Amino acid sequence: MAIDFSKDVEHVAKLARLELTTEEKEKMAGQLSDILDTARRIQELNTDAVEPTSHVIEFPATMRDDLVGESLTLNRVLQNAPMREKDFFRVPGIAKNGNDEQ
Amino acid sequence: MEYEVVIGLEIHLELQTQSKLFCSCSTSFGKEPNTNCCPVCLGLPGSLPVFNRKAIELAVTAALALSSEVQLSSRFDRKNYHYPDLPKAYQVSQYEKPVALGGCLKLEIDNEPKLVNLERVHLEEEAGKLIHSGVSILGSDYSLVDYNRAGIPLLEIVTKPDLCSGREARLFLEELRMMLLYSGASDCKMEEGSLRCDANISLRPRGSEVLGTKAEVKNMNSFRAVEMALNYEAERQRQILVSGGSIIQQTCHWDEEEKITIPLRSKEGSSDYRYFPEPDLLPLLLEEKEIRKLKAGLPESPAERRLRLREEYGLGKREVSLFTANRSLGDYFEKVGLKYKDYGNLARWIQGDYLYQLRETGKSEDALEPDKFVELLVLLDNGDINRSVAKELLAEMMISGESPSRLVSEKGLKQISGQDQLLPLVEKVIAENPDAVNNYLSGKEKALKFLMGKVMAQSGGRADPGEVNKLLKNKIVE
Numbered sequence: 341m342a343i344d345f346s347k348d349v350e351h352v353a354k355l356a357r358l359e360l361t362t363e364e365k366e367k368m369a370g371q372l373s374d375i376l377d378t379a380r381r382i383q384e385l386n387t388d389a390v391e392p393t394s395h396v397i398e399f400p401a402t403m404r405d406d407l408v409g410e411s412l413t414l415n416r417v418l419q420n421a422p423m424r425e426k427d428f429f430r431v432p433g434i435a436k437n438g439n440d441e442q
Numbered sequence: 443m444e445y446e447v448v449i450g451l452e453i454h455l456e457l458q459t460q461s462k463l464f465c466s467c468s469t470s471f472g473k474e475p476n477t478n479c480c481p482v483c484l485g486l487p488g489s490l491p492v493f494n495r496k497a498i499e500l501a502v503t504a505a506l507a508l509s510s511e512v513q514l515s516s517r518f519d520r521k522n523y524h525y526p527d528l529p530k531a532y533q534v535s536q537y538e539k540p541v542a543l544g545g546c547l548k549l550e551i552d553n554e555p556k557l558v559n560l561e562r563v564h565l566e567e568e569a570g571k572l573i574h575s576g577v578s579i580l581g582s583d584y585s586l587v588d589y590n591r592a593g594i595p596l597l598e599i600v601t602k603p604d605l606c607s608g609r610e611a612r613l614f615l616e617e618l619r620m621m622l623l624y625s626g627a628s629d630c631k632m633e634e635g636s637l638r639c640d641a642n643i644s645l646r647p648r649g650s651e652v653l654g655t656k657a658e659v660k661n662m663n664s665f666r667a668v669e670m671a672l673n674y675e676a677e678r679q680r681q682i683l684v685s686g687g688s689i690i691q692q693t694c695h696w697d698e699e700e701k702i703t704i705p706l707r708s709k710e711g712s713s714d715y716r717y718f719p720e721p722d723l724l725p726l727l728l729e730e731k732e733i734r735k736l737k738a739g740l741p742e743s744p745a746e747r748r749l750r751l752r753e754e755y756g757l758g759k760r761e762v763s764l765f766t767a768n769r770s771l772g773d774y775f776e777k778v779g780l781k782y783k784d785y786g787n788l789a790r791w792i793q794g795d796y797l798y799q800l801r802e803t804g805k806s807e808d809a810l811e812p813d814k815f816v817e818l819l820v821l822l823d824n825g826d827i828n829r830s831v832a833k834e835l836l837a838e839m840m841i842s843g844e845s846p847s848r849l850v851s852e853k854g855l856k857q858i859s860g861q862d863q864l865l866p867l868v869e870k871v872i873a874e875n876p877d878a879v880n881n882y883l884s885g886k887e888k889a890l891k892f893l894m895g896k897v898m899a900q901s902g903g904r905a906d907p908g909e910v911n912k913l914l915k916n917k918i919v920e
Contacts, residue, residue, distance in 0.1 A: 355714060357524055394517055394719030400727035406459050406496035409466030410480075417479045417589075427475045428573070428586035431526040435579045435706065 345369040345376075445645040445683060447676045448653060449611050450561075450603035453618065455628045456568060456594050456636035457500040463567050463595035464491030464534070471634050475588035483567075483593035485530030490722055497565070497595035498726065499736060501541055504597055504627035505563045506737050508618075510545030514728050516564075518720040526587050527569040535598075537717040540564035541726065548745065549617050551610060558614050561600040568594035571635075580695070580704070591635075597627070603642070603653065608672035612665045615639060619665075620744045620767065632664055639668055644689070645679045654679075655689040659703055661696045671696040675703045747772070755785040764793055770807035771797065778812040782819055791819065795833055799840045814839055818846040830903055831855050859906040861913070864897075867905070868913045871896040879918055890914060 346369045353360050360368070411417075414427055423430040459469055465482035481489035505512050517539040520532040545560035570592040576582035599618070605611050619637060623630045630637045644656035659675055662668045679689055694703035742750070744766050751762045751772070765772030775792050782788050796815075800807065818839065822832045827850060835846050835855070850856055858864060871893055872879055881889035890911070897910045 352716075355522070355524075355716065393725075395721075395724055397724065399724055401493050401724035403493045403495040403498070404466070406461050406494050407466060408461045408468045411467045411478050412480050412484075414474070414477055417476045417484065425586055427477075428588055429476070429526075431585050431587055433575075433581075433583050434526065434572075434585055435581070 343373065345372045348372065443684075444648045445680055446648045447606050447672075448603045448644050448646060448656075449605040449607070449672060450642045451599075451601045451605065451611060451614070452640045452642070453599040453601075453615070454638045454640075455504070455597040455599065455622060455630065457497050457504075457597055458626070458628050459494055459496045459500065459595055461494055462593035463494050463497050463565070464593055465489075467593065469594045471636075473590055475586075476590060478590040479592070483529070484589060485528075491534065493723070493726070494595065498541075498728075500627045501563070501565045501595070501597050502728065502733060502736050503625050503740065504599075504622055505542035505545065506733070506740055507621055507625035507627070507743065508542075508545040508547060508560060508563065508599065510542035510560055510563045512542045512728065512733050513539065514730065514733075515539065516541045516726045516728075518565075518723045518726070519717045520720050521566075522716045523714075525569070526585060527572050527592070529570065529589060529592060533567060533569065534720050534723070535566035536564035539725075547614065547618055547621065549613055551613055556610070558604045559602040561602050563597060563599050566596050566598060568592060568596040578695070578697075580706075603644075608669035608676070611641065611672055612669040615665050615668060617744070624741055624744055624747075624769070626741060638663075641668065641672055643672055643675050643679070645676065645683060654683075655691050657689065657691070657703075657705075658693045659696055660693060660706075661698075663698065667696060667698060670701060671703060674701065678703065755779065755789070757785065757789055761789045761793060765789075768807070771800075774807045774812070777808070778815045781812065782816045784819075784823070787819065787823075791815075791836075795836050799837055802837075803840050805840065810836075810839060811843070814843070814845055821846055821850065825859065825906065826850065826857055827855055828857050828904065828906055830898075831857070834903075854902075855904055857906050858901050858904045859909050864901075864905060864909060864913055865917075867897050867900045868910065868917055871900060872914070872917055882918060 346365055349360070349365050349368045349372060353365075418424050418427070418429065421429045456469075461467060462469055462478075462483055465480050467478045467480050467483055470478070482491055502512050516536060518534050519537040521535045521537065522532040524531050540562045542563040543561075545563065547558045547560070549556040549558060568591050570587050570589040572579070573586040573588070574582035575584045575586075579585075601614070605614055619630045619632075622628050622637075628636055632638070639662060641659045641662070642656045643659060644654035646652060646654040657675060657679070659671050662671045675694060682689060690705075693706045695706050696702075697704055747766050748762050751757050751765055755775075757765070765775055771792065775789060778788055778792070779785055796810070799805075800809065803809070818832060818835060821827050822829065827835070827846075831850075835849055838844065838849060839846060875893060875896065878889045878892050882893070893914055894907065894910055897914065898905055898907065901910075
């Protein structure tokens with residue numbers, strides 16, 4: 341493909357907080373290009389008679405009753421916390437070093 | 443050039459369920475941090491969400507109450523962004539196919555009807571709660587996260603840009619809150635964060651059809667804050683435009699201390715959220731009969747109640763508004779009204795002395811047995827007790843719950859009336875206060891009040907004031 345996807349890869353990597361090497365970027369730009377080619381081929385199909393769907397099974401979502409069940413213990417909850425302070429997850433400052441707020 | 447303000451609101455509302463939207467963790471407020479958490483709401487790999495039926499029903503109920511068109515088929519999407527209150531780095535929300543579209547809310551502002559249209563109503567999951575190390579998010583070195591709130595069902599209501607001042611926004615929110623509270627979808631407690639509001643605000647030359655560049659205002663923690671923040675932001679934008687500048691699209695943070703809006707960052711395009719259909723959830727399909735059932739079960743709306751209070755009881759604007767805003771007080775009025783038909787008098791007592799006593803004692807609106815209230819008013823209407831005794835009795839009944847008739851006989855509070863009983867008191871007071879008598883005779887009306895007070899005191903507060911007044915006048919002139 342003639343289109344260069346390296347800018348898109350950089351953009352998506354930034355949004356996903358991923359650091360990629362130059363080789364990785366090149367590799368993924370190529371892969372992204374292949375994926376989009378495949379999507380383009382699918383778009384050539386005539387889907388006039390097909391209902392759009394986001395799921396392969398035609399089935400209504402299952403529901404559960406509004407009942408309270410067991411939660412995890414505090415230690416289990418915080419077991420994988422990169423940083424813990426008292427009973428909280430501790431995270432780096434959000435709106436200081438140019439980090440975006442959502 | 444004259445500018446007009448254009449405001450649209452995004453309201454977030456926690457639905458009143460026992461368990462979370464996608465897992466069975468409790469939604470109760472104020473629990474120890476991170477104790478209402480499980481693999482689903484912590485976003486641990488391999489966990490799968492399952493819909494809470496009640497959350498869906500409440501979302502539909504709220505949408506119906508707002509005349510929004512409930513969709514038979516809707517879908518959940520992942521909204522991807524990195525923020526520490528979101529353990530999965532995406533929020534399960536509804537983007538392309540929300541649960542309800544359109545809708546409106548009718549208001550009355552300065553006796554003029556005002557229609558505020560809605561864009562959409564959608565369901566999503568609540569995020570966790572952040573506690574910042576500094577005074578605010580700005581400049582804090584670190585933050586602490588409590589995920590108890592993460593995954594509570596959250597309804598987002600988006601209005602069209604139909605509001606044109608901070609005051610209108612506040613009035614809209616007050617009515618919306620009442621509407622949702624009545625529908626039973628949420629407890630709408632702003633102080634607990636179960637109702638929150640962000641606003642989009644822009645200015646445009648009056649009469650123009652094109653929207654100006656908007657700013658998004660966040661962190662408004664009360665309806666009053668919404669009004670102040672939007673008025674502040676409108677003025678800020680106006681000054682920029684008047685001086686020839688242009689508005690930058692950005693998010694602002696309302697600073698409650700300083701009463702100013704502070705810009706946070708330039709707004710990204712929505713495509714950066716990289717929405718895509720949530721693969722872990724099947725489409726939400728609703729049946730028409732289900733929706734019809736929920737619609738039939740909708741309780742009376744505030745507007746319906748206002749109309750009924752006006753027509754059924756002939757109440758004035760003030761009372762109607764009080765008995766709608768304070769729903770349980772209104773319910774109490776109606777309960778007593780089943781047995782006491784002078785509704786005007788009843789309404790005056792309830793919004794006056796009764797409400798005062800409720801505030802004094804901190805009791806709930808139905809603290810006094812309706813029958814006892816009726817008994818008290820009947821004693822007063824029949825002239826068995828006077829007004830000030832009735833007020834005293836009410837205060838006492840609030841505490842002891844005692845029957846007013848019993849209190850009257852126990853304490854000897856029965857009204858003193860009739861010449862035989864009152865005349866001796868009146869004559870005594872006249873004889874003891876010649877100065878006041880002379881003052882009255884020389885035209886000072888106040889002197890009569892003084893003498894009245896003396897007679898009432900002599901009677902232990904039990905004399906019939908009307909009769910005392912008449913007797914005093916007659917006796918002095920004699």
